[in-house]
Amino acid sequence: MLEIKNLHARIAEDGTEIIRGLNLTVKAGEIAAIMGPNGSGKSTLSYILSGRQDYEVTEGDILYNGESILELDPAERASKGIFLAFQYPLEIPGVATMQFLKVAMNEQRKARGEAELTTPDFIRRVKEAADKLKIDQAMLRRPLNVGFSGGEKKRAEILQMALLEPKLCILDETDSGLDIDALKIVADGVNALKSPDRATIVITHYQRLLDYIVPDTVHVLYKGQIIRSGDKALALELEENGYADIIGEAA
Amino acid sequence: MNMQTTSRLTAAETALVEAFGAQIGELPGNGAVIGTRDRLLDDLKKSGLPTRRIEAWHYTDLKNLLRVLPDAATVSAIDPAAPLVEGSKVLSILQGTADAKAAVDGVEIALFRDRLADGLAAAGLTALDKDDAIGRINGSFVRDGYAITVPANTELDAPIELQALHGAGQVHTRFPVSFGAASKATIIERHRSVAEGSALVSSISDIALEDGADITWIILQQQAAEDTHLGQIRVKLGTDAKLRLFVINAGGKLVRQELRIDVAGEGAELTLRGVNLLGAESHTDVTLVLGHNVPNTNSTEIIRNVVFDRANGVFQGMIRVAPDAQKTDAKMSCNTLLLTDDGGFSAKPELEIFADDVVCGHGATVADIESSHLFYLMARGVPENKARAMLVNAFVAEIVEELEEEKLVEALEGVISAWLEKHA
Numbered sequence: 001m002l003e004i005k006n007l008h009a010r011i012a013e014d015g016t017e018i019i020r021g022l023n024l025t026v027k028a029g030e031i032a033a034i035m036g037p038n039g040s041g042k043s044t045l046s047y048i049l050s051g052r053q054d055y056e057v058t059e060g061d062i063l064y065n066g067e068s069i070l071e072l073d074p075a076e077r078a079s080k081g082i083f084l085a086f087q088y089p090l091e092i093p094g095v096a097t098m099q100f101l102k103v104a105m106n107e108q109r110k111a112r113g114e115a116e117l118t119t120p121d122f123i124r125r126v127k128e129a130a131d132k133l134k135i136d137q138a139m140l141r142r143p144l145n146v147g148f149s150g151g152e153k154k155r156a157e158i159l160q161m162a163l164l165e166p167k168l169c170i171l172d173e174t175d176s177g178l179d180i181d182a183l184k185i186v187a188d189g190v191n192a193l194k195s196p197d198r199a200t201i202v203i204t205h206y207q208r209l210l211d212y213i214v215p216d217t218v219h220v221l222y223k224g225q226i227i228r229s230g231d232k233a234l235a236l237e238l239e240e241n242g243y244a245d246i247i248g249e250a251a
Numbered sequence: 252m253n254m255q256t257t258s259r260l261t262a263a264e265t266a267l268v269e270a271f272g273a274q275i276g277e278l279p280g281n282g283a284v285i286g287t288r289d290r291l292l293d294d295l296k297k298s299g300l301p302t303r304r305i306e307a308w309h310y311t312d313l314k315n316l317l318r319v320l321p322d323a324a325t326v327s328a329i330d331p332a333a334p335l336v337e338g339s340k341v342l343s344i345l346q347g348t349a350d351a352k353a354a355v356d357g358v359e360i361a362l363f364r365d366r367l368a369d370g371l372a373a374a375g376l377t378a379l380d381k382d383d384a385i386g387r388i389n390g391s392f393v394r395d396g397y398a399i400t401v402p403a404n405t406e407l408d409a410p411i412e413l414q415a416l417h418g419a420g421q422v423h424t425r426f427p428v429s430f431g432a433a434s435k436a437t438i439i440e441r442h443r444s445v446a447e448g449s450a451l452v453s454s455i456s457d458i459a460l461e462d463g464a465d466i467t468w469i470i471l472q473q474q475a476a477e478d479t480h481l482g483q484i485r486v487k488l489g490t491d492a493k494l495r496l497f498v499i500n501a502g503g504k505l506v507r508q509e510l511r512i513d514v515a516g517e518g519a520e521l522t523l524r525g526v527n528l529l530g531a532e533s534h535t536d537v538t539l540v541l542g543h544n545v546p547n548t549n550s551t552e553i554i555r556n557v558v559f560d561r562a563n564g565v566f567q568g569m570i571r572v573a574p575d576a577q578k579t580d581a582k583m584s585c586n587t588l589l590l591t592d593d594g595g596f597s598a599k600p601e602l603e604i605f606a607d608d609v610v611c612g613h614g615a616t617v618a619d620i621e622s623s624h625l626f627y628l629m630a631r632g633v634p635e636n637k638a639r640a641m642l643v644n645a646f647v648a649e650i651v652e653e654l655e656e657e658k659l660v661e662a663l664e665g666v667i668s669a670w671l672e673k674h675a
Contacts, residue, residue, distance in 0.1 A: 107637065
């Protein structure tokens with residue numbers, strides 16, 4: 001589903017290279033965890049996959065279902081099924097949450113040539129998905145993410161993911177700032193979306209989240225490259241020994 | 252020394268003087284009113300329209316911007332429009348003429364032309380100061396409007412809409428409104444062009460809130476693309492009075508909205524919000540002169556501007572805190588989304604504080620759309636142009652949402668999104 005080949009990317013503004021020859025393949029149905037120390041390029045990778053313009057790809061390619069997506073803007077990538085759950089979901093005052101959800105869902109449908117949702121159908125879908133994630137209706141009446149707690153923001157991200165039904169989900173440090181109860185709710189939400197035609201990339205710093213979202217593959221990212229890949233045992237090894245050994249081996 | 256001379260009148264100034272001459276005997280008013288009109292016009296003639304050398308008009312050089320006056324065109328009959336908010340009581344002023352049959356239960360309403368005729372209006376017709384060009388123009392030429400008194404302890408269950416509709420030509424209106432003690436009301440002052448051709452509109456609302464009155468006053472300016480709109484609101488707040496004043500500019504070619512506010516009663520509270528939607532080659536100036544003149548009052552002022560095309564905007568915000576106005580709390584901000592390289596916005600906040608125990612602050616920002624916000628919306632599949640429109644809308648809608656009346660919020664959001672759809 002996703003094939004990243006020898007990817008090099010830098011910050012557009014100052015030219016700092018962050019991703020330095022990264023290779024990664026994620027298959028449909030797979031849950032891939034990307035782990036690595038701070039500053040290794042994890043969040044940058046998530047932004048590059050979703051098309052943020054602050055980064056420039058200088059070499060290599062990203063193939064999604066066999067096609068390069070480098071020329072597509074974030075909205076085009078989203079309508080093809082790529083979804084990023086943000087590490088820090090932004091507060092956007094003045095944009096009503098429900099209106100935003102409706103526009104996003106319908107714009108994606110339009111881009112795919114599907115009929116727009118009727119209002120009752122839309123409301124029903126939101127209500128069902130929100131109930132599963134224990135999201136209060138009052139929260140949905142507020143402007144997008146405004147005044148939400150850290151945990152509410154993360155749940156709102158998963159709500160968007162559930163409603164937009166993406167094919168490639170990228171979760172950027174979704175566990176940060178969550179207590180154990182919120183973490184379970186979020187993990188349940190993610191697991192509920194697991195399906196043979198959907199892939200998920202879980203970016204995380206700690207093994208903790210992977211107790212709840214069990215990965216098929218684990219990749220260690222360091223200085224913009226995958227320096228080690230394995231199965232979930234690798235995550236446990238990292239938890240016990242830290243990154244130092246693996247980084248030492250790679251160096 | 253005043254270097255301006257009376258012999259060099261511009262075409263527009265000459266036209267004003269001639270128009271006055273042509274209307275002698277026709278403009279309503281008793282002897283006192285005629286005398287006042289004559290003095291105002293004479294002052295106008297002597298000083299001319301203000302230029303950038305007058306500080307209060309520095310960013311809006313009226314002499315240069317108002318070059319020609321529209322002809323007093325004959326306008327075919329204008330019909331009242333549906334109110335902005337369903338269920339409002341509409342007081343219409345069509346091409347500058349008020350409706351003799353207008354009535355609202357529980358409210359005293361007089362025609363301003365009758366107040367001119369009987370001379371009751373004479374005292375209020377004066378200019379506020381030597382630079383008050385709007386006061387002079389309006390006082391010279393005003394023909395009609397409504398004088399409204401909301402009695403004490405009256406709570407109006409529906410908004411009153413002052414619906415000023417016009418076509419081409421000149422329109423000069425006035426609305427003295429007195430809100431009795433502990434009264435509660437929402438007034439929507441709506442200026443709108445409904446026909447082709449350019450117009451010169453001047454309008455002054457002169458409002459007094461008695462002790463404990465709780466009032467929402469909306470000014471919605473939707474003039475045509477070639478119109479000049481000179482608006483002024485004079486406000487006096489009594490003890491514990493509360494005023495929410497919302498000014499929305501969504502039209503006009505040359506617009507000046509003056510807000511002259513006297514916070515004169517302890518415990519009074521002013522909430523001023525402004526939304527300026529600026530497009531094409533328009534010039535729009537909102538000028539606030541706010542006096543906190545007694546102790547223990549507070550105010551907040553937030554102005555949000557969106558600039559497209561070759562439009563220019565101005566906000567001058569002067570807050571004066573009188574020497575004994577201790578414990579004044581005033582906060583002013585002016586934020587602009589500049590969405591063009593060819594337009595501009597000038598913000599000039601000023602604080603003159605003569606008391607020593609006050610909290611006053613101001614801030615001004617000019618920015619483009621936040622790129623991280625744009626990315627967030629696009630990452631959810633919203634195409635760039637639509638995402639931009641949502642964010643521009645959000646920037647001003649946030650202000651409107653502060654109004655608690657749901658129908659009013661909806662109606663104003665409708666006005667804003669319709670404007671943005673047309674201009675963005």
